[in-house]
Amino acid sequence: MANSSFGTNRPIGVAVLGLGNVGSEVVRILLEHADELHARVGAPVVLRGVAVRRTGVERGIAADLLTTDAAALVVRDDVDIVVEVIGGIEPPRALILSALNAGKSVVTANKALLADYTGELAEAAERNRADLYFEASVAGAIPVIRPLMQSLAGDRVNRVVGIVNGTTNFILSAMEETDADYQVALSQAQQLGYAEADPTADVEGYDAAAKAAILASLAFHTRVTAADVYREGITGVSAEDFETAAAFDCTVKLLAMCERLVDPASGNERISVRVYPALIPRKHPLAAVSGAFNAVVVEAEAAGRLMFYGQGAGGAPTASAVLGDLVMAARNKVYEGRGPGESAYAQLPIAPIGDTLVRYHMNLQVDDRPGVLAGVANEFAKRDVSISAVRQEGTGKRARLVVVTHRAPESALADTVQALNEQGFDVIVRSVLRLEGTEE
Numbered sequence: 001m002a003n004s005s006f007g008t009n010r011p012i013g014v015a016v017l018g019l020g021n022v023g024s025e026v027v028r029i030l031l032e033h034a035d036e037l038h039a040r041v042g043a044p045v046v047l048r049g050v051a052v053r054r055t056g057v058e059r060g061i062a063a064d065l066l067t068t069d070a071a072a073l074v075v076r077d078d079v080d081i082v083v084e085v086i087g088g089i090e091p092p093r094a095l096i097l098s099a100l101n102a103g104k105s106v107v108t109a110n111k112a113l114l115a116d117y118t119g120e121l122a123e124a125a126e127r128n129r130a131d132l133y134f135e136a137s138v139a140g141a142i143p144v145i146r147p148l149m150q151s152l153a154g155d156r157v158n159r160v161v162g163i164v165n166g167t168t169n170f171i172l173s174a175m176e177e178t179d180a181d182y183q184v185a186l187s188q189a190q191q192l193g194y195a196e197a198d199p200t201a202d203v204e205g206y207d208a209a210a211k212a213a214i215l216a217s218l219a220f221h222t223r224v225t226a227a228d229v230y231r232e233g234i235t236g237v238s239a240e241d242f243e244t245a246a247a248f249d250c251t252v253k254l255l256a257m258c259e260r261l262v263d264p265a266s267g268n269e270r271i272s273v274r275v276y277p278a279l280i281p282r283k284h285p286l287a288a289v290s291g292a293f294n295a296v297v298v299e300a301e302a303a304g305r306l307m308f309y310g311q312g313a314g315g316a317p318t319a320s321a322v323l324g325d326l327v328m329a330a331r332n333k334v335y336e337g338r339g340p341g342e343s344a345y346a347q348l349p350i351a352p353i354g355d356t357l358v359r360y361h362m363n364l365q366v367d368d369r370p371g372v373l374a375g376v377a378n379e380f381a382k383r384d385v386s387i388s389a390v391r392q393e394g395t396g397k398r399a400r401l402v403v404v405t406h407r408a409p410e411s412a413l414a415d416t417v418q419a420l421n422e423q424g425f426d427v428i429v430r431s432v433l434r435l436e437g438t439e440e
């Protein structure tokens with residue numbers, strides 16, 4: 001098996017930085033499948049070293065491969081490719097820059113870093129004619145980066161909508177299945193190891209926003225950072241939201257949305273990148289994505305709608321994406337080629353959230369007496385927001401009114417909510433969620 005019919009047979013040296021969930025699986029696969037990787041790459045792929053925070057701990061790896069000096073490891077002459085699976089901004093940023101500046105190719109799973117520093121890292125890769133690959137950074141094992149960068153390189157992507165955070169999807173699925181409230185579902189997710197003790201990055205949407213920035217950059221050939229992404233998390237989603245969503249044959253998902261907006265009059269283009277919990281119809285393909293799974297739907301002009309589904313997290317699935325990148329980078333080293341680099345020529349402006357056209361689904365508590373509904377409807381009409389459905393349940397002072405709108409600028413909808421809130425005790429806005437995945 002190891003005798004490849006092509007290639008140079010000069011070994012390709014690999015350094016792995018970080019031996020946690022992902023790193024230990026990367027190392028395992030690298031060692032266990034060395035023969036197959038050799039055959040696929042056209043040269044032996046040899047693990048030169050693994051950077052860890054502490055040595056002296058038994059890790060099932062030859063002790064002489066372990067080092068605490070990551071900075072020295074990444075520039076070693078016998079290292080061709082650096083795999084960064086430490087996470088966070090520093091030291092990964094400095095280590096990756098140092099590796100690229102030394103001509104090494106880099107594979108990373110680090111969405112937090114990429115969401116803010118892709119420009120800097122991509123420029124260093126370009127200057128040094130090295131590869132920078134990051135398939136694992138968005139939706140783990142699911143191929144989404146390479147389809148956007150390569151398979152769709154000749155098409156025009158108009159929209160990317162994804163469920164890109166497994167933790168929040170697990171929590172929302174549990175809320176739907178068990179009628180549980182957010183806190184109960186979060187505790188369950190923590191007990192089962194799906195949510196971290198400090199779940200902020202996931203439940204407040206920061207993780208999904210970082211991934212949305214990466215997806216939007218690739219989809220629209222524009223540098224997008226996490227700060228450009230409008231973000232709301234799931235901590236305000238209630239059992240009542242699921243109940244009223246069900247009445248409209250919808251469910252609630254945390255969506256990462258990247259859209260090309262075209263001004264019909266001028267033809268000018270902008271992009272909208274946003275993360276928030278939203279209702280989607282149960283018949284929408286993303287509605288069936290439950291538990292910790294991820295999925296990404298891409299809409300392109302010629303290709304139409306594509307959907308990618310699978311495991312967005314976990315050591316082995318994420319390592320699968322890392323290894324895919326590693327094989328590509330290794331082949332390029334063997335044949336002295338390069339994969340595609342950053343493409344950011346379009347530099348489309350980012351539209352503020354207020355300009356985005358969305359639909360709202362609102363739960364109101366109203367005093368059920370003549371004129372109240374007319375008063376509510378009037379606040380929408382004043383701001384040119386058209387209502388598509390109204391549903392009232394119950395009577396008396398605590399009647400529930402659900403209002404669903406047609407598409408309108410987010411700013412007009414937000415103003416309407418504020419005006420309703422200021423109405424006093426006749427109307428209480430209990431929750432507002434957007435409705436996505438519908439045309440109107």
Ligand SMILES: NC(=O)c1ccc[n+]([C@@H]2O[C@H](COP(=O)([O-])OP(=O)(O)OC[C@H]3O[C@@H](n4cnc5c(N)ncnc54)[C@H](O)[C@@H]3O)[C@@H](O)[C@H]2O)c1
Pocket residue numbers: 017018019020021022023051052053068070084085086087088091109110111112136137140312313314315318
């Ligand atoms: N776990 C997943 O499911 C998953 C999925 C997709 C992407 N990722 C990304 O992969 C990366 C790694 O995630 P993980 O889950 O393996 O994290 P982890 O915390 O399990 O592993 C990180 C490891 O790096 C080590 N480390 C910290 N500082 C170090 C240093 N200076 N030198 C050497 N080692 C150091 C830590 O001790 C730890 O063992 C992150 O960027 C994460 O966002 C993870």
Ligand SMILES: N[C@@H](CCO)C(=O)O
Pocket residue numbers: 139140164165166167168202207312313314
């Ligand atoms: N915390 C992330 C891990 C994968 O990036 C999630 O829940 O999906």
Ligand code: NA
Pocket residue numbers: 135136137138139140141142143144145321
């Ligand atoms: Na991926």
